Amino acid sequence: MDWQERAAAIDEAFADVDRRSAFEIPDGVCYLDGNSLGAMPRSAREAIEVAVAEEWATGLIRSWNTADWIHLPQRVGDRIGQLIGAPAGTTIVADSTSLNLYKAMQAAVRLRGGRTVIVTDVDNFPTDLYIIDRVARQRGIEVRAVMKRDIRAALDDEVAVLTLTHVDYRTSEMADMTALTRAAHDVGALVVWDLAHSAGAVPVDLTAANADFAVGCGYKFLNGGPGAPAFLYAAPRHVGMVQQPLEGWMGHASPFAFERSYRPAADVTQFLVGTPPVLAMRALEGALTVFDGVDVRRLHAKSLAMARLFHELADEALVGRGFRVASQRDSASRGSHVALAHPQGYALVQALIGRGIIGDFRRPDVLRFGFAPLYNGADDVVRLVEALVDIIDRGDYDSTLRESAVV
Ligand SMILES: Cc1ncc(COP(=O)(O)O)c(C=O)c1O
DSSP states (O other), X not given: OOHHHHHHHHHHHTGGGOOGGGEEOOTTXXXXXXXXXXXXXXXXXXXXXHIIIIIIIITGGGHHHHTOGGGHHHHHHHHHHHHTTOOTTSEEEESOHHHHHHHHHHHHHHXXXXXXXXXXXXXXXXXXXXXXXXXXXXXXXXXEEEOGGGTGGGOXXXXXXXXXXXXXXXXXXXXXXXXXXXXXXXXXXXXXXXOTTTTTTSOOOHHHHTOSEEEEOSSSXXXXXXXXXXXXXXXXXXXXXXXXXXXXXXXXXXXXXXXXXXXXXSSGGGGOOSOOOHHHHHHHHHHHGGGTTOOHHHHHHHHHHHHHHHHHHIIIIIGGGTOEEOSOOOGGGBOSEEEEEOTTHHHHHHXXXXXXXXXXXXXXXEEEEEOOTTTOOHHHHHHHHHHHHHHHHHTOSOTTOOOOSOO
């Protein structure tokens, strides 16, 4: 079978999860950056239009009640909860992933008062490393940042919290959530998971894994739009014991009683701080409807098939052209993006963008391509590899280009 035939067979086998027509993607564009900013679902545009024209312009302040804006953090949180194995009432949408990580980390470390160490992956996403470091300094404890393979060995009875990103943002390697959570619990530690590259892309069952806390982004595979609010999960067993560090009125047990002192809400709502960004939440809420009737396990199976095809084509056609495969191959432990390394990575990504194929570059030399199986198909994989072959063979890239953009 040639490349196109192999791709067609995959796309046919997974036609049940193809939602490309539910997204607005410009003609001719092959969008492979849904792991950074998801494409726009038509339902997100519709939700914003209703929120602007009916709820804000017409309903005005009444919409806090009539459109139930006030419960958006819980309502949208519950919808995300369905994608990550979190029961209703355990997930809220608020703030950014960084801020939610701060709140969850502070809360988790307090729950293990007396313990002196936070363990994490030395290759964790930078915002995670910065936040972890700050939490440790504020609590007067230390950070043990180790290689992925050394995480279990780093767990002992000094450890308060293990915190990891579930799917690595560079290699797409997926951690074994259940096993690592168990290993941390075995030494009496808690676990905070960053699901930025997992929610909506890989099957996650926080309940089955017995996770303690989790956070993640709304703008990646959940397609909530640029700067979409993030989410936070807290296991029901901790709510009530837990104290988060940013005690704002929206996390109060009775915000509109305007009491002089803080009383935390009895549920995950206590992790809210201030007024929710309604328009952004409505966009995310609208976007999430594209997951209706879609099983994330099927989505992930499609993305694994696409990744297998990509790695095979890369071995066939790219490795001999100066590329190195830089992503996890093993289907048992991979997320939903792929990566190549090439000394001219930045220039090559720019050349691809010039041809309508949008991926991204991560220092020092990584070309990263997100497979969002709701709207990407194996045909995109073939288009990507063919374009890279052509760009290299023709020398059709500007090798003097240096990274300048922010994303
Ligand atoms: C693993 C991970 N965590 C956190 C973030 C950043 O989250 P935020 O900007 O919402 O704070 C990212 C962004 O790409 C990420 O990849």
